Amino acid sequence: MAKLAGVSEATVSRVLNNVGPIKEETRERVLQAAKELGYVPNALAQQFARRRSGNIGVILPFVPKVHLFSTYYFSEILSGIGESAKRFGYDLLLIFREPDGARDYVKLFRTQKIDACVMLGSQDVPEERAALAELKREGYPFCLVNQRFEGEGFDTVDADHVTGSMEAVRHLLEQGKRSIAFVNGPEQYSSSGDRLEGYRAALAEAGIPFRQELVYAGNYSRKSGYELSADMAGPIRTGTIDAVFAANDRMAIGLMNGLREAGLEPGLHYSLVGYDDSDGSRIVSPRLSTVAVPFYEMGRLAAARLLDAEQREQAEPAPPGTLPVSFVQRETS
Amino acid sequence: MAKLAGVSEATVSRVLNNVGPIKEETRERVLQAAKELGYVPNALAQQFARRRSGNIGVILPFVPKVHLFSTYYFSEILSGIGESAKRFGYDLLLIFREPDGARDYVKLFRTQKIDACVMLGSQDVPEERAALAELKREGYPFCLVNQRFEGEGFDTVDADHVTGSMEAVRHLLEQGKRSIAFVNGPEQYSSSGDRLEGYRAALAEAGIPFRQELVYAGNYSRKSGYELSADMAGPIRTGTIDAVFAANDRMAIGLMNGLREAGLEPGLHYSLVGYDDSDGSRIVSPRLSTVAVPFYEMGRLAAARLLDAEQREQAEPAPPGTLPVSFVQRETS
DNA sequence: TGTCATAATGTACGCGTGTACATTGAATTC
DNA sequence: GAATTCAATGTACACGCGTACATTATGACA
Structure with a gap:
């Protein structure tokens, strides 16, 4: 593209990604050219080259008609996740669990569609436990919200x-x-x-x-x-x-x-x-x-933790976060 | 990968995508090899090569704390969109509008992050109208839900x-x-x-x-x-x-x-x-x-319409869909 | 002035698919 | 049996970016 701005593609890439030393004048020339041409990097190519999708998956229960669970609950958590995702420059990929109970979470990572994943509304049933254990065994980053699995050591954000x-x-x-x-x-x-x-x-x-x-x-x-x-x-x-x-x-x-x-x-x-x-x-x-219950905060924290770890490439699982809740007296008691 | 199954990569691709004539025996050999190796195609590479993300964007209002709008409203529509997306093999990319009112919808398409997009909770204000008009001018497929813009001819699913x-x-x-x-x-x-x-x-x-x-x-x-x-x-x-x-x-x-x-x-x-x-x-x-109001159905229809059009590469904008609503008498009247 | 370290940039290639085009093989037709 | 056709597959390359490595400019220092 902005080769028409007298520089190689590599330099363009360096400027746009803020990597390596760049002469200030060159940087400005590139940015100027990009602006003139209305250049927008192709996210698909970026993802492919970087081998990272930049997406954080959000697994939701299958809900043909949302009614078993409180929509309030999910909306709040989802908003919190969105907040963190935005802060780290990630996008949210919404994934509904399959109705038949199939949960091939590993595939989501293998296909590279998501880099990390937040689990909402998961239940402690054998299939789920196994699916999550496999995920952990393979080293894929995920975080449960409002649900613990005793003895598994999954990363979790819960409330007290x-x-x-x-x-x-x-x-x-x-x-x-x-x-x-x-x-x-x-x-x-x-x-x-x-x-x-x-x-x-x-x-x-x-x-x-x-x-x-x-x-x-x-x-x-x-x-x-x-x-x-x-x-x-x-x-x-x-x-x-x-x-x-x-x-x-x-x-x-x-x-x-x-x-x-x-x-x-x-x-x-x-x-x-x-x-x-x-x-x-x-x-x-x-x-x-x-x-x-601080649902918003729980979502925010879960995503922040995942993305934070993602950025520093570290694997140290943060201790399960347990957020405080507070009693609210109204008129029925 | 499954070259170790005695065939070229091209043939593998053909088998997995069901394109071109393939000898039945070859097909089975490839599928067998894929299964043995636990092969999973890299979605990022696919998206890049196909120049399509397979994502449908869902634009939501900015909600630091979800409360102005009914969460019920969005949950239902979102579920409906999810239903259609699944049916067409698309994923949902959730996008919150910027708090500062910036709405560069075109960029979402230019970066190829989404192939089509459903707009929720949009308001008829000049900036929004302009942003959508630009989207339409550039030929990007999108569909409004529960909001019409008179005189613009935007694709819309509304209720009566x-x-x-x-x-x-x-x-x-x-x-x-x-x-x-x-x-x-x-x-x-x-x-x-x-x-x-x-x-x-x-x-x-x-x-x-x-x-x-x-x-x-x-x-x-x-x-x-x-x-x-x-x-x-x-x-x-x-x-x-x-x-x-x-x-x-x-x-x-x-x-x-x-x-x-x-x-x-x-x-x-x-x-x-x-x-x-x-x-x-x-x-x-x-x-x-x-x-x-059939919110679920409205979401389902909006997405179905977009993806349906996407598949047949056609551009004929379906007539604005207006779904019926029904009065429900309870106890306050 | 020559040497060397470092800054700045260019070159070349890989990432894993999809696909246009070329090639091969087998069936059909005359 | 040669020509033709089409099925089946292989070969080669593009997709647009990131980045390792090579190269060149720049300045410090002796």
């Missing part, structure tokens, strides 16, 4: 859901509640285990025995919370349950709606605390007490 | 917000309401204009004069709806307003919450209809009447 749950339950205890039910999500998510742990810890701390029959199993969907209301309405009426801690806002809201149909109001007949501080928690009435 | 709004207002009229306020969003969005048009048409149809003082300006955020409640509480009490049609659910919900603080309940002191059929509309109480 144990403490978050403890605080939520402590709060209910402070309100004088003694029969606190817990609506949890599937155990494939490490955060479910964390929350159960926090729930138990808070009870233990208060000298209250844990009772399995107060633990209800949902799947993080609003519907599952709604359906559990049928089982819980009775115990709430009789006082066998005087408060509910739900593992996410969606279930809490579903439960709340279901109990309302049974004539039970949160904050009046029972206390209710959700988890996530999602949009929904602010718009229901009464407004839902919940636990705020 | 005029009819949707008419139905919403008709519904209120059928309920006997005669003083229907309208809370609209910024006029940079064509859908705002559409909704105003629908609002006026429905009034005209019923022989009710349009009154400018019943039109309130929000910005599609929940906060703006909340703030407008201060202005509207009085008129509602006096009966100067007996119903409100809001241009989206977020504003409707904000308004509802604000009016509640003033002691006014939707469905009781006034009727309320929102727009979007977002998650929020289902979880507030009373549940919000609204208008369902």
Whole structure:
């Protein structure tokens, strides 16, 4: 191109990439020529020559119709990842998991489509664990967000859901509640285990025995919370349950709606605390007490960590980042 | 690679791309060798050689903290785009607009990073209009979703917000309401204009004069709806307003919450209809009447159209697609 | 002035595919 | 049996950049 600016292609490349010593005058001449011709480097050629795509992959759960997971959750994390990506000059390649459960993450790296990858919404099931272990074995950089795999040593950015749950339950205890039910999500998510742990810890701390029959199993969907209301309405009426801690806002809201149909109001007949501080928690009435999770920050950190390591070519896996969460009291407790 | 399978690289390429005549036996030999070696074509080299990235760009508004726009809205559209992309073998490259308003869309194409592009959340402002016009002038394929630019002939997938709004207002009229306020969003969005048009048409149809003082300006955020409640509480009490049609659910919900603080309940002191059929509309109480928009389908269609055209190398711009919406009655009206 | 170190630039080639064109081989036709 | 045709494959090169290495300019120093 700008050979028409009296210099070799190599020099052009050097100028544009700021590599090697360049006479100031030459640099300006090249940049001037590039501007005049409206020259834009071909990213495909660059990627090919550099053997790096400059893309960071973001793996998302398969969602034909986004509804099991909170869109809030993903939007926040995604924005955070985007923030870091921009800062490091990377682009985001969005990848939905296959519906059939196939997860050939290695292929994504082998084809060079991505240089690193952030995993969202992954579950601790054997196939996933194996797929990630292979990824790690092959040395490809990836980072999990909001999901740990015990004993694998995967790079992870998580939030302190144990403490978050403890605080939520402590709060209910402070309100004088003694029969606190817990609506949890599937155990494939490490955060479910964390929350159960926090729930138990808070009870233990208060000298209250844990009772399995107060633990209800949902799947993080609003519907599952709604359906559990049928089982819980009775115990709430009789006082066998005087408060509910739900593992996410969606279930809490579903439960709340279901109990309302049974004539039970949160904050009046029972206390209710959700988890996530999602949009929904602010718009229901009464407004839902919940636990705020720094999703944006988690995404930002996960990507930053990957790209930072990428740049210095180092492999030292940063210690799993665990970000603090905070209890938010509103009107349901 | 699979030259070790007794054939030239060219033949390997032909086999893998299904191009040209190939002896069945050769094909199998190549595929067998590829499998044995675990061969995976280098996507970067492919893209470079084909001069196509195989990426479809998705332009999103700049969102340091996602909150002005409904995350629901984008998640749905994004999923729809993902669906089409997968079907055509494309990947999604996520691109956030620059905060400073710079929008060098052309560069994205010139660098070959994307082959086509879907625009989300774009506004009809001079810079955007110019940027898109340039894109069109240069012949780069792109498609707008939920936003039209009159007189430009851009490829667009929109929803019939005029009819949707008419139905919403008709519904209120059928309920006997005669003083229907309208809370609209910024006029940079064509859908705002559409909704105003629908609002006026429905009034005209019923022989009710349009009154400018019943039109309130929000910005599609929940906060703006909340703030407008201060202005509207009085008129509602006096009966100067007996119903409100809001241009989206977020504003409707904000308004509802604000009016509640003033002691006014939707469905009781006034009727309320929102727009979007977002998650929020289902979880507030009373549940919000609204208008369902096929966002997923819109994303799916936009991408499908682009990629379809891409494949047949044709340039005939499909007629702007306008998808139907549907009124959903719930409890606030 | 000559030597040497360093700055600045040019030359040449590789990166891994896709593909136009050339070549070979086999089937068909007269 | 020669000519023709087309299937099947090989050969060669382009794609646009980055970069190792070679080369030349520049200045410091003796």
